[in-house]
Amino acid sequence: MSFTALGMIVLYLFLFCYIVIASIDFGAGVFLLQAKLRGTQKTLTPVIARYLNPIWEVTNVxxxxxxxxxxxxxxxxxxYYGTVLLVPGSIGLLLLTMRGSFYAFQNYGPDSKFSWLLIYSVAGLLIPPSLSMGLVISEGGYITKKGGHVDLNWADLFFSPFAWSVVFLALVAVMYISSGFLTFYARKAQAMKAYALLRKWFIFWGPPMALVSLFAFITLRSQNKEHFDIAVSQYWWLFLISIICLIAAWVLTILKKSPGTAFMLVILQMATAIGGYxxxxxPYILYPYINGNVNKTDDPMALALTIAAVCGLLLLIPSLILLMRLFIFSKDYVEGKSEEGHY
Structure with missing residues (x-):
């Protein structure tokens, strides 16, 4: 295995961690807004705030x-991406900045306002579609290169079924992953009213998650048949495991059994789906322009980057585990016996 391939495995671990942690974070913001609008903030807000307070600052790392x-x-x-993703990338960065700023205003300011919560929640819902454009474009067919100039075909992107399937998948995945974790977290906190509400949301988002995932997989065939054929012929078993995990987590939640196991199945579901993808x-990073076996840095640089990435992973993962043990899953903290944020 080349250093580049090994480095990509580490980078995929970073991406996977971000997808899971950020999805919980983004979805939690939506649930906070929903609780405010429906008058259930006394039920949901304490549980969600206890999760968000220690974790929101480390998500983007x-x-x-x-x-x-x-x-x-x-x-x-x-x-390539610096040119074609200038607009959606800038929007994503702006939304990330706005979301962090208004979270700080809302949670640590002397007073809280509904408008701050609205901006915080809506920004979190719009970030995944803006960032998912990178994945969409990577499948090829949207970029034209003439000489040294790179152009993005906006019309093809806007009317692409695959592009819209990925956008909807990003939105649904955020709500699905977040509701799965918060259901488990509410149960651990012994907040049974919050658990009942969040359990219904997780059950609700299960079927859309399955349908949108299937739609994205089908539309991939029309967008990039080579990628689709390899996924179906060689790595079908990973996607099968993902489907089984989704069904098992959904059934366990319906039966009110083992919310922790159900969320671990959600993690395994996402890991196998992202891994299979x-x-x-x-070796393509961007069809057909960036081939990981050809358009890569030299071996000494690849080795240095791999070592740096592994060191970063070894630093971040234990730090995240420590953060969870000290705060998020601490018995006193999760049950609200220590100080928590306000909304």
Missing amino acids: FLVFFTVGIVGFFPDFAY GVSKW
Whole structure:
């Protein structure tokens, strides 16, 4: 295995961690807004706030590591994506900045306002579609290169079934993952009213998650048949495991059994789906312009980047585990016996 391939595995771990942690974070913001609108904030807000307070500042670190790493391994990545993703990328960064700022205003300011919560929640819902444009464009068919000039075909992107399937998948995945974790977290906190509400949301988002995932997989065939054929012929078992995990988590939640196990199945579901997508796509980073076996940095640089990425992972994962043990899953903290934020 080359250093580049090993580095990409580490970068995929960063991306996977970001997808899970950020989805919980983004979805939690939507549930806070929903609780405010429906008058259930006394039920839901304490549980959600206890999760958000310690974790919101570290979420984007995984995204930064992934972005810096992939540009280091594949210098052409900055050339192509820096041009075609200028608009959606800038929107995503603006939304991330707005979301962090208004969370701070809302949670740590002397007074809270509904408008701040609204901006915080809506921004969190819009970030996944804006960031998912990178995945959509990576499948090819949207970029034209004439000489040294790169153009994005906006009309093709806007009217692409695959592009819209990924956008809807990003939105549904956020609500699905977040409701799954918060259901488990509410049960652990012994907040049974919050658990009942969040359990209904997780059950609700299960079927849309399955349907949108299937739609995205089908539309991939029309967008990139080569990738689709490899995924179906060689890595079908990973996607089968993902489907089984989705069904098992949904059934356990319906039966009110083991919410912790149900969320671990959600994690396994996402891990196998993302893993299957990644390995079936390799060595292409951007069809057909960036091939991981050809358009890569030299071996000494790849080795240095791999070591740096592994060290970053070894630093972040234990830090995240420590944060969870000290705060998020601490018995006194999760049951609200220590100080918590307000909304």
